[in-house]
Amino acid sequence: xxxxxxxxxxxxxxxxxxxxxxxxxxxxxxxxxxxxxxxxxxxxxxxxxxxxxxxxxxxxxxxxxxxxxxxxxxxxxxxxxxxxxxxxxxxxxxxxxxxxxxxxxxxxxxxxxxxxxxxxxxxxxxxxxxxxxxxxxxxxxxxxxxxxxxxxxxxxxxxxxxxxxxxxxxxxxxxxxxxxxxxxxxxxxxxxxxxxxxxxxxxxxxxxxxxxxxxxxxxxxxxxxxxxxxxxxxxxxxxxxxxxxxxxxxxxxxxxxxxxxxxxxxxxxxxxxxxxxxxxxxxxxxxxxxxxxxxxxxxxxxxxxxxxxxxxxxxxxxxxxxxxxxxxxxxxxxxxxxxxxxxxxxxxxxxxxxxxxxxxxxxxxxxxxxxxxxx
Amino acid sequence: xxxxxxxxxxxxxxxxxxxxxxxxxxxxxxxxxxxxxxxxxxxxxxxxxxxxxxxxxxxxxxxxxxxxxxxxxxxxxxxxxxxxxxxxxxxxxxxxxxxxxxxxxxxxxxxxxxxxxxxxxxxxxxxxxxx
Numbered sequence: 001x002x003x004x005x006x007x008x009x010x011x012x013x014x015x016x017x018x019x020x021x022x023x024x025x026x027x028x029x030x031x032x033x034x035x036x037x038x039x040x041x042x043x044x045x046x047x048x049x050x051x052x053x054x055x056x057x058x059x060x061x062x063x064x065x066x067x068x069x070x071x072x073x074x075x076x077x078x079x080x081x082x083x084x085x086x087x088x089x090x091x092x093x094x095x096x097x098x099x100x101x102x103x104x105x106x107x108x109x110x111x112x113x114x115x116x117x118x119x120x121x122x123x124x125x126x127x128x129x130x131x132x133x134x135x136x137x138x139x140x141x142x143x144x145x146x147x148x149x150x151x152x153x154x155x156x157x158x159x160x161x162x163x164x165x166x167x168x169x170x171x172x173x174x175x176x177x178x179x180x181x182x183x184x185x186x187x188x189x190x191x192x193x194x195x196x197x198x199x200x201x202x203x204x205x206x207x208x209x210x211x212x213x214x215x216x217x218x219x220x221x222x223x224x225x226x227x228x229x230x231x232x233x234x235x236x237x238x239x240x241x242x243x244x245x246x247x248x249x250x251x252x253x254x255x256x257x258x259x260x261x262x263x264x265x266x267x268x269x270x271x272x273x274x275x276x277x278x279x280x281x282x283x284x285x286x287x288x289x290x291x292x293x294x295x296x297x298x299x300x301x302x303x304x305x306x307x308x309x310x311x312x313x314x315x316x317x318x319x320x321x322x323x324x325x326x327x328x329x330x331x332x333x334x335x336x337x338x339x340x341x342x343x344x345x346x347x348x349x350x351x352x353x354x355x356x357x358x359x360x361x362x363x364x365x366x367x368x369x370x371x372x373x374x375x
Numbered sequence: 376x377x378x379x380x381x382x383x384x385x386x387x388x389x390x391x392x393x394x395x396x397x398x399x400x401x402x403x404x405x406x407x408x409x410x411x412x413x414x415x416x417x418x419x420x421x422x423x424x425x426x427x428x429x430x431x432x433x434x435x436x437x438x439x440x441x442x443x444x445x446x447x448x449x450x451x452x453x454x455x456x457x458x459x460x461x462x463x464x465x466x467x468x469x470x471x472x473x474x475x476x477x478x479x480x481x482x483x484x485x486x487x488x489x490x491x492x493x494x495x496x497x498x499x500x501x502x503x504x505x506x
Contacts (some may be wrong), residue, residue: 117478124486206500
């Protein structure tokens with residue numbers, strides 16, 4: 001009887017003192033964030049990229065918030081474009097100066113066809129323009145290759161972490177798909193860009209440079225063909241890998257969604273008494289993991305964009321500079337310079353296309369997984 | 376100054392025309408002397424233009440080699456053409472061809488650093504190296 005009384009008191013105390021158990025989502029999220037290793041990934045980013053992300057409103061301390069300040073982003077992009085245009089402007093000045101110099105010299109010199117020396121002088125002036133234009137473009141090509149490499153190096157660190165978060169969420173199919181398809185397609189496209197496309201474009205530029213010395217040769221048209229083929233190859237590769245990635249993500253997301261609902265239902269139905277509470281706790285943990293996945297995704301997309309955008313803007317500024325130069329050369333009636341500048345602009349456009357393909361594939365890949373994971 | 380040169384050239388041409396039938400060698404001498412004088416005058420006039428252009432391109436960051444090669448090539452080109460014209464006037468087509476060849480060689484030699492720079496650039500781009 002006494003034992004029953006004591007048991008009754010204990011039950012009463014439990015009823016009075018007990019509160020509904022709620023999962024502390026903030027603590028869970030913090031713990032999951034620390035375990036994810038994203039902070040280390042932030043540290044591995046180049047200093048310039050971190051500064052750029054910082055000006056977009058993303059810093060190491062509030063990385064978990066995963067927000068990008070839209071006005072800050074717009075200001076940053078405009079500032080970045082202005083900086084790149086500012087760095088290219090002296091080159092434009094030199095190019096225009098060179099064109100004017102060539103025109104002045106040509107008009108003051110012997111008329112075309114007067115004798116062989118006049119034709120030779122035309123070759124010398126074209127070589128002068130080529131040296132003025134191609135030296136900075138060679139640096140631009142190197143920067144494109146390095147940007148694609150950096151984006152891929154970042155993804156090699158990011159994809160396993162992201163896949164681990166998906167795996168923790170129980171999205172095994174999506175995690176597997178991400179770590180295989182995105183990894184394979186990203187590596188294929190980035191390697192294609194840095195090992196095949198950029199060397200091919202550089203060779204085209206080199207052939208164009210050599211073509212200025214032999215103006216009757218077809219080297220410049222050959223280099224234009226090479227850049228066109230390169231762009232088509234890259235477009236096809238991006239479309240192929242993008243297609244495979246979206247298909248696989250869609251299928252994996254559907255499969256994971258069914259599996260997760262089944263797990264929640266099983267916990268709720270099969271575990272006696274506390275099954276419902278456990279199911280809710282599981283939902284809270286899953287929710288935190290979902291927020292973590294989204295935050296990581298936003299960080300990944302922003303980091304890839306910040307790694308590629310400066311070089312894209314640099315190429316855009318150079319493309320505009322070459323277009324201005326080409327228009328000036330047309331106005332000044334310098335056909336050799338027009339050919340060279342047109343060829344160079346084609347190559348720079350191809351480099352922009354290459355970088356955008358790389359960025360679009362990586363960003364769309366991460367965005368697809370983010371969207372697929374929320375299903 | 377320039378009007379004086381034009382006057383001198385007209386007088387020289389008139390004299391050469393008068394003497395061509397009786398003393399063709401003297402007519403050639405007069406033509407040659409007038410031509411050389413005109414060329415010297417023209418080059419002296421051109422010097423401040425070249426100096427200003429070189430200064431301007433230096434300020435714009437243009438490689439001094441490129442501007443230097445261009446101006447030197449222009450000078451050589453004009454000299455060669457002058458020489459070729461004199462030879463043709465004298466009826467010496469063979470000598471004119473030699474003068475042209477010499478002019479081409481001189482321009483090629485002068486532009487050699489520029490061509491080397493361009494080919495180095497092409498090789499660096501084709502090899503994909505850092506230069």
